[in-house]
Amino acid sequence: MIELYISLALILLLTIAIGLVRVLRGPTATDRMLAAQLFGTTAVAILLLLGQAGGNTAIWDVALIFALLAAVAAVTFVRRKDIDTTTET
Amino acid sequence: MTELIVQQNWFVWMTLLPLGAAVATFLAPGQARWIGLTTALFLPFCALAAIAATVFSTAQPLTVGNWPTPLGIELRTDGLALVMLAVTALVGFIISCYALGYFPPRQHHLSRTHYFWPLWLFLWGGCNALFVSGDLFNLYVTLELVSLASVALIALEGGKAALAAALRYLFIGLLGSLAYLLGVGILYATYATLDITLLGEIISDSRLNHAAMSLMIAGLVLKSALFPLHFWLPQAHTMAPAPVSAVLSALVVKAAYVVLLRLWFEVFPALDTLAIGHLLGLLGCVAIIWGSLMALRQERLKLLIAYSTIAQIGYLFLVFPLARGEAMAGAWVGGVLLMMTHACGKAAMFLMAGTIHHTAGSDRISRLAGAGGPIGVQVVVFTLAAATIIGLPPSGGFFAKWLFINAALATGQWWYIAIILSGTLLAAAYIARVLGWAFLDVKRSSYPVIPWVMKWPPLALSVIALVFGLIAYAPVQIALIGAPVSVPLLVEFGP
Amino acid sequence: MEPALIFDLVLLLILIGLAWLLLASTDLFRAVVLFIAFGLLLALAWVRLGAPDVALAEAAIGAGITGALLLVGLGRLGSTERCRFSRAPLTFLQRLSAPVLVGVMIPSISLILLLEVHQLAGTTPGRQGLINAFLDVSGSGHGVTAVLLNFRAWDTLLEKGVLLLALITIWSLDQARPLFHQEDISPQLMGLARLLLPLVIVVAGFVLWQGDQAPGGAFQSGALLSAGILLAILVGYSLPQRWQGLSLRLLLAIGFGVFLLIAAATLLYSGYPLQYPEHLAGSLILLIELVATASIAALLAAAVVGGHPPDDLSTPAAKAPSTSGRR
Amino acid sequence: MNTVSLYAGSGIILFSLGLHALLIRRHLLRKILAANIMGSGVFMVFIAMGARGESGVADPVPQAMVLTGIVVSLCFTAVAIVLAVRINKLTGCTTLAVDEESSID
């Protein structure tokens, strides 16, 4: 089972790597922020799997904190008026 | 009662008191001046008590929380720590007095006065914690405390150049301490201990340890502004308010150097350090010549003093190639002595430059023309402090250089003698240039009145720096308590 | 190869790639987003290395404070390298130093270190044994907490000082300006905040409480709380004016202050700073952790706000950390 | 090739990348990011070294040191950002190349 968890975590990690392309490509700041949001969710899933694989529930606390704070960066982004969100770079 | 006083570990109080006072000044900004001055008044006595406790009884180094050393953090009361604590207390006290006048209570720049005291007390506490620390990681934390406080103090002036200098200093400090920290990590990985004494006993001569040592030394050299890495110093030291410049030049640069001395003589003596020692010595030589030449070219007094600091740092690094064999003790004592006298002399000079800036409105050297009359005290201060920096006979600077020359003769490295002598001549030249302007026969309009706290403290400091040579025996004896060098010295002491 | 090793390899490759990309990126917003992603993955690396304490801290900081700090900073700075002044021509030494440093020094240092560091894989096992031996008398059941608050408490004391010092520095530099516009807070956002804030407080309390036995502790809890405070600021809460004076300062300084007082008291009592009496060790550590959590939360949130509260209390209040997130 | 040296090596690479960028990048925020990357590299070396214990028990001392280090570097980051914003407000610059002559007196 442990191999399964780790392999799945590995695949999720690879999806993050692929998702990075969106951060790089943009084209707008909003797209990049969106990708970061997806990474947060995926990282939570990876942490849950790693916690199950390692039998260490402290790792789930890390996942819980990620879940709690998943919105903070994005909300900061949305609430700041001075970040240019539309220009394509 | 006396027992209570003697039994106290005063050197620990010297860390706790300024930090506590910093918190107090933060909480009660209105009372900051009095809290700060009381602390500054109290600390020299703490230093005396700490020295007395070590000299007369047998004050042992202690570990925090009384845990055995690989586990706990050792706080040391060896000579180096004690003399640095004492010099810091003395210089700090005088700078605090001066700051009372420099940051007057009712100013429209209210915030400056409010923030100077907590920041300065944090810096003081951080320096004291650094001097007594015997643990590599703890040294990292104290270095960061000191450098963050310095950044804040440089930025206190508020102008754009000051802010840029502060930010540059922040990056430099971060870079230096991260390099240092990586070295600490590698050493911990090999030996699972951070204690300086234990590490010095078990360290072996391996390539990995050499890599760790190079990283740590590079980081600290950056922080103490040795020649090719000095580029941040002139801006940082001149853009700050005068008391801050004095603190930075006198104490902060020395903090990194003290760590370097501890590493070199207590952690890494088992390693083959010949090449690195010569490299540091070579850079020191270049720093002496280049710093003095640059000082000679400056139009502004503060910049001149800052470049003179770079040259003096060069002298400090001569310790590393010179301290070998039987000259070990001589060079080490010379380094410590130079550190102490330079702290006093340079602080006096920067304070004086601040007073001149305050009165003449500018610190351009040409504005000093004819200043010998109206602000005679300042010129006297400058002359006395300059005697120390040049290394004229009664001053401590003279003895330090004397010891260096002895060590150079003993180890047959005569070229260092040439460098020391030419550095001395150059120093005399740039000092003479300032004095030449000051004693020019020009009638000047009257200067504004200088508050006495800005007048007399620098004089006291420069007198201390000057007579240091006459009383050098006592501090040297204290510095040699528990020193990492054997003591067949003091034969050739005294010309 | 087993999947765990491949996982590590991929993780590290992504981390290094991210570092490279974000440092080379021309668009600064992209760099900041990449840095947030870097923080996420770094937390995964700490988990893989068996350091959940550090992972917790990284999660609380990386997901909350750093992102907000950088985004706010970026918003205020703007992302182009502009400068009104022409640069002074480089001196000879400066010209020389760049290629020497960048082209020769850095690669050679890293190469030497990389070649040497593999020797370390098998040597000394560390200090687990020693720490476990003393864990019973340390007043804490968790190794990292015991090291932080007892064996090496001197470091932690000074570190709390660095935190307070950083805040004083920030206050000395600037006056706080409103972080966000007050208008148009959408009801969904308010709802999210109303849901999250109590949960943040509960989880922070949980993290603090379990720090005695398991990964967690004052800093992680404080960082989490500060993210909560930030969220409260984001949805328009602000600190009432009458709290912005001494009470705010007290809250900011209490963590370091109490720690210092305990150090002084133990120094007077036993001659050793921070030598807790054995029967009191647990309670003293708990006390330090409690006040430190409160201070850290306030300090970090105030650091993001980035300036001292307005001196003149008659002007409309600038934003300062909200206490509403703390109760 | 084992996990520990893999992570330690990556830590050193991160350190060098950050060092390189800190020295040559000019935008202040980028310098700040570079310093953070450098710090992360150092911390990774620490944690990797702490993870070598037998039977998977990690050494708590490096973890405690890294926690302290993270706090310190966070402090420096916060101060650096405020300083950079201040400089930007006064000069309009986002780099350190402030002209130095104009502010001498």
Add this chain to the structure above:
Amino acid sequence: MLLSDLITTLLLICSLPFFLAGTLGLLRFPDLYCRLHALTKADNLGLGLVVLALMIQADSWQVVIRLLLTWLLVLVAGATVAHLIARKAQQDGHQPWRR
């Protein structure tokens, strides 16, 4: 192999397409609003399945509650953030993609 292990394996494997779809959607969809759509739907279901799979392995109610809480938080945060970003994008004048 136990029945619970089998179910866990199945659920985990089922969750995979959702994550992949989320990532691919993020990459391939033509504009911001479509990407938003792909991301929220697929991703939350993916995480939901992972949580479900791990809940079957759980040995106490406490663990189940923690897992559920994590999932719910991600769900709520994801939904709110998606809403906020879409609103902001609309305000800032992002044009929806048209064929």
